[in-house]
Amino acid sequence: MKYIKALLVCVFSLLFAVSSSQSDIDYKASTIPISLKIKANAVVRFDKQIVEINDFDDMYITTKRIVTVFNEYGNRHQNAFEGYDGNTKIKKMEARIYNESGEEIKKFKLRDFSDQSAVSGGTLYSDSRVKYLSYTPVKYPYTIEYVSEVQMKSTAFVPQWRPIDDYYVSVENSEYKIINNSDVKIRTKSENFDTYNIEALSDIHVKAENLSGIKYEAYNPGISNIVPSLKSALSTFNMEGVKGENNNWEDFGKWMYNKLITGTDAIPQSAIDEVKALTANTTDNLEKAKQVYQYMQDKTRYISVQVGIGGWKPMDAMDVDKLGYSDCKGLTNYTKALLEAVGVPSYYTVVWGDNDIKSIDSEFSVTEGNHVILCVPHNEENIFLECTSQTNPFGFTAGFTDDRDVLLVTPEGGKITHTKVYNAEDSQQITTANINITATGDISAQVEVKTTGYQYSLHEHVVNQSLRDQKLNYKEYWDNINNLEVLSIDINNDKNGVVLKETIALKASNYASKSGNRLILMPNMFNRMTNIPPRYEKRNLDFKLQRAYKDVDEFIIDLPEGIVVEAMGEGEKVESKFGFYEYKIEQIDSSKLKYSRTHIMNKGNYSKEDYSAFRDFKKQIVKLDKTKIVLKVN
Amino acid sequence: MKKLLTLIALVAFVFNAKAQDFKFGKVSKEELQEKVHTIDSSANAAVLFKSEIISFTFSQSNGFTQKREVHERIKIYNKEGYDWATKKIYLYKGSSGASKENVTNIKGYTYNLEGGKVNKDKLRKDGIFEEEYNDFTEINTLTMPNVQDGCVIEYIYTIASPFYQIDDVQLQKSIPINTLKIRVATPQFFKYNRLSNPNAFYFPKSKLSREKKSYTTTSSNGSDVRWTRAAITKTKDDYFEDIITLSDVNVPAIKEEAFAGNMDNYTSKMSFELVAFLNEFGAPEKSFSSSWEKVSKTIYKRPSFGDQIKRTNFFEDDIASINAGIDDPFHKAALLSNYVKTKVKWNGYYGVSAYKGTKDAYKEGEGNVADINLLLIAMLKSQGVDANPVLVSTKNNGIPLYPTRKGFNYVICMVENQGQYVLIDATERYGLLNVLPERALNWQGRLIKDDGSSSWVSLMPSKQSQESTSLNVKLEEDLSITGKVRQMITSNLALRYKKEYIGLSKDDQLKLLEKNKGAIEISETQMDVKDNGAFSISYNYNLNDAVDDIGGKLYFSPLLFMAEKENPFKLDERKYPIDFKMPLKDKYKVNIMLPQGYKVEALPKSEVMEFKEGAVKYTFVAKQNGNFIQLSTEFDLKSPIIDSSDYSVFKEFYGKVVEKQAEQIVLSKL
Secondary structure, three states: OOOOOOOHHHHHHHHOOOOOOOOOOOOOHHHOOHHHHOOOOEEEEEEEEEEEEEEOOEEEEEEEEEEEEOOHHHHHHHOOEEEEEOOEEEEEEEEEEEOOOOOEEEEEOHHHOEEEEOOOOOEEEEOOEEEEOOOOOOOOOEEEEEEEEEEEOOOOOOOOEOOOOOOOEEEEEEEEEEEEOOOOOEEEEEEOOOOOOEEEEEOOEEEEEEEOOOOOOOOOOOHHHOOOEEEEEEOEEEEOOEEEEOOOHHHHHHHHHHHHHOOOOOOOHHHHHHHHHHOOOOOOHHHHHHHHHHHHHHHOEEOEEEOOHHHOOOOOHHHHHHHOEEOHHHHHHHHHHHHHHOOOOOEEEEEOOOOOOOOOOOOOOOOOOOEEEEEEEEOOEEEEEOOOOOOOOOOOOOOOOOOOEEEEEEOOEEEEEEOOOOOOOOOEEEEEEEEEEOOOOOEEEEEEEEEEHHHHHHHHHHHHOOHHHHHHHHHHHOOOOOOEEEEEEEEEEEOOOOEEEEEEEEEEOOOOEEEOOEEEEOOOOOOOOOOOOOOOOOOOOOEEEOOOEEEEEEEEEEOOOOEEEEEEOOEEEEEEOOEEEEEEEEEEEOOEEEEEEEEEEOOEEEOHHHHHHHHHHHHHHHHHOOOOEEEEEO | OHHHHHHHHHHHHHHHHHHHHHOOOOOOHHHHHOOOOOOOOOOOEEEEEEEEEEEEEEEOOOEEEEEEEEEEEEEEOOHHHHHHHEEEEEEEEOOOOOOEOEEEEEEEEEEEEEOOEEEEEEOOHHHEEEEEOOOOEEEEEEEOOOOOOOOEEEEEEEEEEOOOOEEEEEOOOOOOEEEEEEEEEEEOOEEEEEEEOOOOOOOOEEEEEEEEEEEEEEEEOOOOOOOOHHHEEEEEEEEEEEEEEEEEEEEOOOOOOOOOOOHHHHOOEEEEEEEEEEOOOOOEEEEOOOOHHHHHHHHHHOOOOHHHHHOOOOOHHHHOOOOOOOOOHHHHHHHHHHHHHHHOEEOOOOOOOOOOOHHHHHHHOEEOHHHHHHHHHHHHHHOOOEEEEEEEOOHHHOOOOOOOOOOOOEEEEEEEEOOEEEEEOOOOOOOEOOEOOHHHOOOEEEEEOOOOOEEEEEOOOOOOEEEEEEEEEEEOOOOOEEEEEEEEEOHHHHHHHHHHHOOOOHHHHHHHHHOOOOOEEEEEEEEEEOOOOOEEEEEEEEEOOOOEEEOOEEEEOOOHHHOOOOOOOOOOOOOOOEEOOOOEEEEEEEEEEOOOOEEEEEOOOOEEEEEOOOOEEEEEEEEEEOOEEEEEEEEEEOOOEEOHHHHHHHHHHHHHHHHHHHOOEEEEEO
């Protein structure tokens, strides 16, 4: 996940969010309805945000927010911060703190807010900054009133309304209104209004009352897909001085193509000559694309630099060629230019890059996404290239940009398409092992783990580790085996076929536990599932299994002379709509046992009523994976 | 005269020739051709050359200014090493804003071997990013162009600083350093203590020397009305510089190890502490610190320290009633520390100096470590309690082995009475008398009394933390297990539990308890803080997957979900000690009721295992008593530090403990 938080600036702008004007709220914590206190670390008492559109390049945002915080986990819901840069001016920022009984105890003016550059983890440089409140609560509960006014020349990111923006926060009152003083058309889209207490006074004016907090539950489909929201976009907008049209994705894509990308894609003749020479002996576009991708990977590295047009304009391909580094936009654009030089068409593609699957909204065009990849159309298929990685196999997207809607930026305009779905057969892990066990319970084994698809992405990190770290990696991976000693490691990374083959020789003393003259042996040594999903007395949220996968295991166990099987199970099969599981133990001959196991998980969206069945399915697998064989030492 | 010049030129030439290997802007083909580090094959990158030259230059307008010239040449073997192509330079600004560090003369190249030729790419302006990080820090980030596998990057820069404090010189990195050259020259007027990290396993060779220097000042004769040339006099003054050079080859990389605490504690570095300004005769004009006694005194003399303890008028009325009728100083300390905890919240900042001052912190209800603990000391003193500050270096600040003011970054409170004492840290909500948060548990602290005298006190928890668990187990007919767990946890371990569990909702407590315990269902959870500060947990459980029925016999391990599942010590060898942070005793009493119609066929053998003549001891006793199996185990760790030289023995010992806990009870039908 060291990939780029590329369009960070835009994510930030979306967070800018919401303010309001207050009627007759008091600041006493005691007046909050009980129903809102449950499942909440904080309650938003009042939240009003007014977005005034004065022109396509003039937006004024007024925010007022009153939050009662019950404990330290609730402090994050203060939301008392504003991002700013050359195009965003903070006109006003103020906060007041009230104690439990509603008396004012502290006041912060604009200059009392802390100021810092808004550089997140992986970003090397960004020209955006943030002002934020740093207040140490003396006592809980307390109430904070926060007021801000912000003027923006960029209107590409109109604040979204999302009254519940996190788990464990309730909302007493929230209001959002756009005042359009211009002749610019505004489109809006609402989501999840039906299931919540929301009043839509118009397309651009909404109110919510008494929304209870949401408890976090594992495997949930993502909070942003559950909560109500209203997003808006201007038909004519400004992004850092660049004017654009946005009535649909086609417009928006056309604008991106013409204003952000065109003119940045020139590359030096030397680079053109090099890739031409490289691809001279093939006429196959796919083959050419592979060679060019490899060329780009060898030549460049990823660095996150968020400057220029709100972090949306790629760096000139000429500079990328010269410097050998850039961010996702620059590297994608550069690769596109290289491919063009050898006659292979490709499209700049905007995406939400994350391990969690998140799509660009196909029905509503608005500035969104946090990452850029490259689409190479090939016959009927679209191949997507991750240009920020120096090691990623060609066309491999599992784990970061797979299975989601993305925006292709073509000369004809924007187009929504879907990236590759990795199904169970695509994402396999096949483990085979030959094991020798001694009369004292020691084992030695030769194990081979072969992975593809999504499972490849879970194992691939081992390739570039030092031997010391690889050894540690296998000791952690097989943490069910005590006293594990790694004797040798051989790794074969077939990037062409995207298959990783790990061959490990190992041994461990006292693997089988002794009990009198018996040895108790768990035959599933190398792929044991131990995690049971958490239990909920009452599950509230539907759940989602994001990716399918398949595991196949076959272990041959050699018994020494004088040891016989006293008791063992033959096998068991479990089937459910969530997947399939089966294990078998067979005695091949007097000294050989074969343990085999197949496990498939299906992806899908399931209702909350299904959760306990899902948990039972996993629970059963955990139990069956601990199946034991009793051996008798004669 | 001519002869002399030639000689000088010759000497300079020879010197140059010797240093030529690492002349900025010139790398050899051999350096570029190298595929893997010759000594440490696991290195993704290596520093071929690192030099830092620190010196002070005089100008009449600014006095002495510090100059730090840095030159680094780094070989990048593969893509995992690309991070080394980005360098961050931190610059500090004084609070006034007028005095700040500057970086100048940034130059850099990336070298690649292309078709047998060395290709050079220059670091340009667009690869240098300046960032006002916050009010005190500016960051300059360099990122090198055209970085490819096998390339060599090289950069130089100079930091000019108006400050006399010298930043630590790092002598080791997480990649190997092939050639290291450090030279620090300080004028005779500043006296520095030079400190190297004694916990590092490596230190380069060092050499001390002295060199003559001179500076020139210009002055005018003020009595002369007519401003003439003759009235200006130039004075040339001689002085000497103290020089330390550290140079070495093949500096080994420092590598992360689990359970070692802060790796910084083990990295080789040299610190310089300014201890005094000397006059031209070498006598101190102003001295800062040089012994622990002096360091303590200097800190105590600061208005932001000593004075804070003396101010009492602003709280006297508020606390008068709290201690009414109580004589015992420790009891008073307990009450007042609780009062401070409710009154003033810690804002997360460390420090030996009060940031706001005790009065403002008290009024505003917020403060740093010194604000809070000095306030507590002032309150206790005003109540006639013998309370004093103890200077501490936190775990992440490293162990203070040399007298430096920088060495302390935290302060706590000590109360003495009749030869006994307690330590208190009022920044920790769940802390108790003598139960300090883990951040402060770093070896020893320095107690300072009102008269300025000081002495060491141990910060290590003297009391063993205990975790006593009783586990009732009943096997049901369907082979599930039901039972009850009762746990009592004391001292520092209790603090850890409290921080984890208190404040969570019932739901989340349950989730946390059920985590990593298999197919367990927990109910009727009860958690309490006892009067003596111990933490108790009790709950009922139901376990579905603990018993295996194989061929009519029942198999299970007696500690069930409480058993240690794996040996956490996985490295083959260690260079640094294991730090358990507190002495520990972990006890289990398990009572298993046999199911109807079954008898015991095999029990794990009772056994006592020892590490290092009982420094750590594990006792395991299992016996049958009628219809019950009774098991008691105890893990007894007397000292929290396990030395790295004992590592392999300890690892094996711990592995045996884990194995023992996995041993199975076998029941068969009657």
